Amino acid sequence: MTKIYSPRVVASENSAPGHPEVSVIVPAFDAEQFVKAAVTSALSQTMRSLEVIVIDDGSGDGTAQIIRDLAAKDRRVRPLFNTTRQGVSAARNTGLNAAKGNYIALLDADDAWIPNRLELMLRVMKNRGLDMLADQLEIIEFESGKWHGPAFNSSWMTTAREISVEDFLQRDWPGYHYTRNLGLMKPLVRRRNIEDAGLRFDERLSLGEDALFYVCLMLAGARLGLIPDALYLYSVRPNSLSSSPTPTMQLVAANAAMVSWLHNLPNRRKDASEIEYILRRRKGALLIQYLFWCLKTMRIKQGFGVAHLISINSYYSWSLKFILHRLWRLQERFGLPRLITKQL
Template sequence: MIQASVIIPAYNAEQYIQATIASAMQQKGCDLEIIVVDDRSTDNTAAIVAEIARSDARVSLLALPRNGGPSVARNAGIGAARGTWIALLDADDAFMPGRLAALIALGEVKNADMVADNLLLVDQVDGSELPMLAPGALTAPCPIDLREFIARNISAPEAPRTNYGFLKPLMRRDFLTRHGLRYDENVRFAEDFALYVACLRAGARWWLHPEPFYRYLVRPDSLTQIQTTGDLDALRRRQRALLAEAQATGDGPLAALLRQHLRTVDRCYYYRGFTDELKARRPQRALGYLFASTDSTLLVAQEGARQLPLILRKALQGGYNKGGNKKAAQ
């Protein structure tokens, strides 16, 4: 019986894909399959994967006929999977030794539908490594419900990189199938967040392990760092719909958390729109974002202050990298 299906969506990932697959192949203590979904790469990604697959029967290449984006690639992998657990792995990340065995064991003991671990954030620029959840922040496995998940997606100055939307949980395949849950294929940003919310709303039992078994490469050209106003507006609409539902059902604590999270998204939305229009030399449109609401000016100023250290660092490094891809950036 296949216990885990490791799904690796990949697009132009020739620089990383061999090491990423190796980290999955080296997992011990569980039977697994590794499905690499090539989203119509234009480099040698597919050829590298095909060569690995010829020497290890656990590895297979699923080549998509056209580029569809991260959600399409992940759904294709889920559709082809045979394992009890679905384990997503981004094409430039890696599993630490023993990750799958540890998480599957926790999931079975807790009868969980989802089980995740802490992330080891690896900065591509300076090479630093640190866990997303600081040592001592979580001392034992704990459950996550919808309120906790939303709360941990609200940025805080003391923990700017702590965001549960970045977690990479193992998910029971039969839970996803039973509830008809898949990635939204119209979404290219925060697609993980949307799926996790849908799972929790469907009653998923989610447990979090405190150890960082997942190496998450933080790149300056990541989709998680570069969002369009359209991406952010789609997230705003989803959150507003969820807020309306929480208010209708009388869930005051959840509604309060959603309002806080929505304000964070609004801050990013107005700032992105304002700065993009300034860069495009469209001052009237920029002012439209700046004065779009009673608090948009304040939100733009707050996000500007938050972004300043990153802007200065990029300037010192010679400017912005306009190429590359990250996190199935198809």
């Protein structure tokens, strides 16, 4: 059953006195090795008015007991338990349904925060009147603790700035190898915007659900800002250090859900035509990425199954970008004049 609802406008109330300022949502599955560190990083925030909702998603290890122990030591920890595994989107939705704070913060069970993250981000959000705020992610290798630097290309994350839904979509484009897609971000979000939009994570998806959630919020009118500070420590395994995830048709489905959301908004946006054009081009890029992955991994039948869905314009655009990227690499390798600049 899907949990991404059609756009709607509903009345929203502020949190009652005594309720936390921020609800931190931590889905956890077989996370006994690291969930304590994640939750502790949230409880150690300099901004103290928070609740940490930890959802054990049917774990088969000692995760549930660790969560109970954390709750026994700090009343701000709210443990929730799924008897069977539901998936990260369903676990987050469980957390959203239980949240009481004015703001929602997502924290993966194997990640962590810098201690002043929430304090700094709340200050920026309130000063600039933003509904969502994302920071730079610092990539850390899980086993070794080795730092791999920022997740996002820092050339355009030098100062605090607001970005449009068009900017977000173009910076969450498939196929980049020198920066991670912006959909990886973990923003602080005003809960009222989530509830007014009637939005939850799409439980049909295991990839692309984050970007879909953020785009739908922006289509519904939420203002998104970025800051260059790396306050979120994002854990990766050695085999996942590549910036590009394994392509799947779920990313195409997420893109189609964005189009559907755009069409079903109560009031048509002035930039709706431009957004739809970007989403149409993005679909072609996603299909090409999936096609070439199928061919590379010898999934020939699957590849031919999507080849006819790709437009001539998409093939042309991909070929042009491929050629320009190769030329850029040659000029960098041999010190040639910089006729081509690498851009997102």
